[in-house]
């Protein structure tokens with residue numbers, strides 16, 4: 001057995017208490033073996049990470065992103081969703097190559113490791129390249145090919161849906177089990193009803209989770225209500241898209257009936273506050289959903305609508321926006337936000353991560369507390385939500401492997417990743433604009 005000890009730090013426990021303890025990790029299995037309170041620790045381990053003056057937290061979970069969109073960071077800002085997608089994003093995405101997605105996925109993985117994220121859910125194109133980035137970076141991920149049928153003829157639409165199923169079936173368990181998969185129809189408006197009705201049952205019968213965008217803007221909800229005479233999530237439920245393995249992104253424009261349906265079906269919602277603010281999509285009723293018992297995780301969405309992949313920024317945004325949405329300063333408090341970024345995301349993605357306890361995946365990050373903006377330390381859960389940032393992360397561990405040690409990423413060559421991303425992004429934009 002090879003062991004790793006995360007030693008001499010303070011540890012955030014699943015109930016959000018903080019105690020001085022060492023965390024002992026079994027590296028071959030990638031599991032946490034024990035959390036050993038101060039002074040009770042076993043003698044030694046094969047490797048040691050110094051957490052002195054630090055806080056050991058569960059690795060953060062970015063439960064909805066499009067990781068390769070890091071290549072479009074800052075390319076198209078200050079527009080609403082529809083115009084942004086149709087005028088700027090989809091035209092450049094039409095020029096994407098597998099090599100571009102590889103470069104963008106590695107760049108995004110680097111950014112996530114550096115900001116303490118250990119797992120992400122991704123919907124995009126050329127997904128084998130994202131699998132390769134997960135393999136190389138050491139992160140954990142739930143991945144799916146994003147199927148769109150609008151604008152395609154019937155044969156191409158069928159192919160899109162089949163590609164989504166084939167990817168999910170072919171890559172589940174890749175990267176030594178760190179990759180899981182889902183069937184990912186892009187949204188209820190960009191995939192035709194006939195295709196959803198044909199392929200969703202196939203995914204369900206095969207036990208494949210389902211992930212999709214839903215209720216993001218009024219412009220998406222209103223036509224669905226007009227066409228189907230029911231709420232979008234009632235329509236999704238008629239098709240069989242809501243299940244305990246399903247999770248949807250956004251849920252901004254959802255009503256009480258839909259919250260009850262989500263709770264009943266145990267379908268999780270991934271809240272993306274920065275994207276919702278930047279695209280002026282609206283304010284998700286996060287407190288109301290949580291009050292109804294809906295599992296809520298956090299996601300950055302793509303870097304082009306955020307414009308970063310740091311879950312620390314997302315936590316702060318979620319707390320601030322949640323209060324505005326509820327018109328209540330006590331809504332979406334720090335405890336709720338930390339829970340969403342850790343256990344909520346893990347539950348949504350079906351991962352045994354998001355908590356520091358024996359038997360859980362050894363996915364964790366160590367934050368450096370010894371800094372002006374984190375002093376004094378009245379309440380460390382408050383600091384995680386309101387004051388900390390990605391650059392405070394000292395070490396990142398996923399599946400028992402050290403991905404970043406003392407801010408040196410171990411699995412990716414940073415200079416090479418940045419150079420490749422710069423070059424690929426510039427050439428891609430040139431192709432799209434020529």
Ligand SMILES: CSC[C@H]1O[C@@H](n2cnc3c(O)ncnc32)[C@H](O)[C@@H]1O
Nearest residue numbers: 089123124125146147186213301302
């Ligand atoms: C079919 S792969 C994913 C697809 O989604 C696009 N996208 C990025 N951000 C959003 C968003 O907030 N709502 C809907 N779709 C989004 C991305 O550009 C890809 O085309």
Ligand SMILES: [Zn+2]
Nearest residue numbers: 213249301302
């Ligand atoms: Zn998205």
